[in-house]
Amino acid sequence: MSKFNKANEKIANGVVDGFKKIENGVVEGYKKVEGGVVGGYKKIEDKFVDTFLTHEGETAEDAKKRLAEEAAVREKSAKEAAEKRAAANPVGVSGIGKASVEASRELGRASVEASKNAGKR
Secondary structure, eight states, X not given: OOHHHHHHHHHHHXXXXXXXXXXXXXXXXXXXXXXXXXXXXXXXXXXXXXXIIOOXXXXXXXXXXXXXXXXXXXXXXXXXXXXXXXXXXXXXXXXXXHHHHHHHHHHHHHHHHHHHHHTTO
């Protein structure tokens, strides 16, 4: 191996090692910031739930569980209502929209008929 190749390899190894150190520093810094932000958010969330959303004698954790269950019930009800609306109107169009679709279909049919008859004169 020539001196030139050895020098290039040494430089490349030095650059890679430098990038690894930078990468590790960035990742460690990110994890520290993430931990601080998430921890701070959880403290604020717990305090908010404890202050405003707990019922008498209920802990913040119990309130969070209750709220999650209530949200799940609301989501299930909303999904069932949407499915019921979809079943009642399978086309997915309601009222004015349905009338508009029908009118467009009629115009399309009339246009096709006019095209067919245009060459018969």
